[in-house]
Amino acid sequence: MHLHDLTIKKFHQGLLDKKFSAAEIVKEYYNRIEVRDREINAYLSLAKEDAFLQAEKTDIKVAKGESLSPLDGAPLAIKDNILISGQPATAASKMLEKYIASYDATVINKLKSSGAVFLGKTNMDEFAMGSSTETSAFKKTKNPRDLERVPGGSSGGSVAAVADSMALAALGSDTGGSIRQPASFCSVVGLKPTYGAVSRYGLIAMASSLDQIGPITKTVEDAEILFKTMAGVDLLDSTSVDFPKEDKHELTLDDLKNMTIGIPEEYFVGGLDQPTSQALDNSIKLFKSLGIHFKNIRLPHTQYALSCYYIIMPAEVSSNLSRLDGIRYSRLKDSNNLLDLYRQNKSAGFGDEVQRRIILGTFVLSSGYYDAYYSKAQKVRSLIKNDFTEAFKEVDMILTPVAPTVPFKFGERIDDPLAMYLSDIFTIPVNLAGLPAISIPANQKPELPVGFQLIGKHWRERDILTAGKYYEQAKYIT
Amino acid sequence: MSEINKKSLEHLADLARLEINPKKEEKFIKDLQSILGHFQELQSLNTENVLPMTGGTQMKNVFREDDQKRDKTVETRNVVDAFPEREKGYLRIPPVFK
Numbered sequence: 206m207h208l209h210d211l212t213i214k215k216f217h218q219g220l221l222d223k224k225f226s227a228a229e230i231v232k233e234y235y236n237r238i239e240v241r242d243r244e245i246n247a248y249l250s251l252a253k254e255d256a257f258l259q260a261e262k263t264d265i266k267v268a269k270g271e272s273l274s275p276l277d278g279a280p281l282a283i284k285d286n287i288l289i290s291g292q293p294a295t296a297a298s299k300m301l302e303k304y305i306a307s308y309d310a311t312v313i314n315k316l317k318s319s320g321a322v323f324l325g326k327t328n329m330d331e332f333a334m335g336s337s338t339e340t341s342a343f344k345k346t347k348n349p350r351d352l353e354r355v356p357g358g359s360s361g362g363s364v365a366a367v368a369d370s371m372a373l374a375a376l377g378s379d380t381g382g383s384i385r386q387p388a389s390f391c392s393v394v395g396l397k398p399t400y401g402a403v404s405r406y407g408l409i410a411m412a413s414s415l416d417q418i419g420p421i422t423k424t425v426e427d428a429e430i431l432f433k434t435m436a437g438v439d440l441l442d443s444t445s446v447d448f449p450k451e452d453k454h455e456l457t458l459d460d461l462k463n464m465t466i467g468i469p470e471e472y473f474v475g476g477l478d479q480p481t482s483q484a485l486d487n488s489i490k491l492f493k494s495l496g497i498h499f500k501n502i503r504l505p506h507t508q509y510a511l512s513c514y515y516i517i518m519p520a521e522v523s524s525n526l527s528r529l530d531g532i533r534y535s536r537l538k539d540s541n542n543l544l545d546l547y548r549q550n551k552s553a554g555f556g557d558e559v560q561r562r563i564i565l566g567t568f569v570l571s572s573g574y575y576d577a578y579y580s581k582a583q584k585v586r587s588l589i590k591n592d593f594t595e596a597f598k599e600v601d602m603i604l605t606p607v608a609p610t611v612p613f614k615f616g617e618r619i620d621d622p623l624a625m626y627l628s629d630i631f632t633i634p635v636n637l638a639g640l641p642a643i644s645i646p647a648n649q650k651p652e653l654p655v656g657f658q659l660i661g662k663h664w665r666e667r668d669i670l671t672a673g674k675y676y677e678q679a680k681y682i683t
Numbered sequence: 684m685s686e687i688n689k690k691s692l693e694h695l696a697d698l699a700r701l702e703i704n705p706k707k708e709e710k711f712i713k714d715l716q717s718i719l720g721h722f723q724e725l726q727s728l729n730t731e732n733v734l735p736m737t738g739g740t741q742m743k744n745v746f747r748e749d750d751q752k753r754d755k756t757v758e759t760r761n762v763v764d765a766f767p768e769r770e771k772g773y774l775r776i777p778p779v780f781k
Binding site (some may be wrong): 290304305306307308399400401413414415440443444446506508509511512513515516523527530532533534535536539540541543544546547548549551552555557560561563564565567568571574577578580581582583584585586587588590622623626637639663 | 686687692695696698699700701702703704707711714715717718719721722724725726728730733734735736737738739740741745747758761762764765766767768776777778779
């Protein structure tokens with residue numbers, strides 16, 4: 206079986222049917238990484254020894270006829286801001302270049318218990334700040350679908366690894382679209398869970414009221430497997446929630462036909478490039494052909510989401526990153542004067558975008574500006590959340606574009622922060638409202654990748670995952 | 684936008700313990716001004732009786748007994764080992780006082 210055709214589901218079946226061993230597949234992935242990653246630059250570090258050890262454990266289970274979890278032996282790529290004990294966790298920053306994680310993130314713990322294999326850590330925008338993976342201090346990841354274009358970001362390395370068959374699936378983090386936008390840019394599936402559904406313990410924090418860890422996969426079915434393994438309340442993350450799981454049964458197509466998908470006017474007014482708007486039209490048609498109902502809705506405060514986000518997020522960034530001071534984690538410069546030591550280390554360790562956001566966050570929180578900016582943005586956040594609450598009284602899900610454009614070329618936006626920020630205009634409101642959303646490739650074989658976004662009600666990942674699964678089935682038939 | 688200029692940027696950088704590269708200062712100011720300019724659209728929104736949203740999906744305090752939940756011996760040692768400078772199991776930092 207070619208790596209290209211492999212999904213978590215097929216890999217699991219292949220192990221059960223003894224078509225291959227886990228160790229063989231891990232070896233194939235490393236062979237492919239050796240050949241391809243010189244061009245793509247998806248990985249920052251590899252963990253071969255641990256990966257083969259874990260794969261062998263799975264193979265012993267198979268040999269003994271023991272039962273396997275759906276993720277046993279599955280070779281995954283992990284974004285470099287998620288901690289795996291004993292492995293580097295640089296967050297693609299010089300500040301943490303030498304840092305080795307001293308404990309496992311809760312999601313890693315859970316995946317380890319399920320027997321998953323970690324191939325290595327992937328490139329990203331520095332501290333997850335960016336929409337193109339260009340702010341990484343170490344390398345530029347290329348879009349495997351078109352090498353002149355960015356893979357999107359900030360989880361660009363994870364997404365490129367999955368898109369180029371250098372991992373079976375991957376983990377990313379999503380603060381304003383960092384899983385969904387690159388997934389759309391590279392034609393893979395990306396899920397941002399409800400805020401609180403997945404523990405953030407062991408995720409290097411960017412903006413704590415917005416961050417969520419989620420899966421990046423080839424199919425919606427695979428995303429569901431990873432999500433179910435990772436979700437649940439965690440004593441080590443007090444914002445994680447023991448959310449209701451009363452709907453245990455699988456949704457059927459008939460259940461879906463009784464649901465309504467909302468189309469928000471505000472997401473379709475101008476600004477969409479032609480391939481994106483064409484792909485969205487096709488997606489809606491395909492859902493309609495399945496017998497699913499649509500309804501036009503309004504989310505009137507959408508246009509304010511970008512400003513709201515770019516006040517709240519940097520405010521939290523400026524607080525979260527203050528711990529990276531040259532005293533803890535790493536020391537790049539030495540000085541006998543403590544104040545100079547802070548200054549020199551922070552300036553040497555942080556790239557331009559990180560410094561810009563720290564300054565911006567410091568500004569909106571500073572005396573005299575707090576009310577006009579930070580406090581105002583928190584109120585606008587309420588209005589944006591209320592928009593969704595109202596809309597979800599009429600519809601069960603909401604369908605929107607993921608990004609206004611197809612993937613852009615290297616260098617196109619990196620010098621214009623505002624243009625870069627606009628890449629996330631359709632994904633940001635979801636994080637502000639704490640909702641779950643999934644990015645799904647619209648076409649089977651696109652010239653340039655385009656995804657659409659399905660937004661669900663709080664804790665109703667099941668709805669968007671089910672709709673996505675039926676979409677995928679229909680997409681491959683038509 | 685006059686809220687960000689050379690002087691206020693220096694003050695903010697000082698608060699954040701950053702040193703802005705002098706060569707990049709001009710572009711830094713320009714970028715921040717354009718971003719803050721974009722934010723002005725929020726001022727047109729009436730938020731008079733709106734409560735601020737401070738984050739989270741379930742705004743509930745989480746309490747537990749104040750006791751040791753798990754054996755952290757190994758984890759603590761690993762964290763100490765990850766510190767840039769250490770001595771006899773202690774964390775070593777540059778002098779704070781002269």
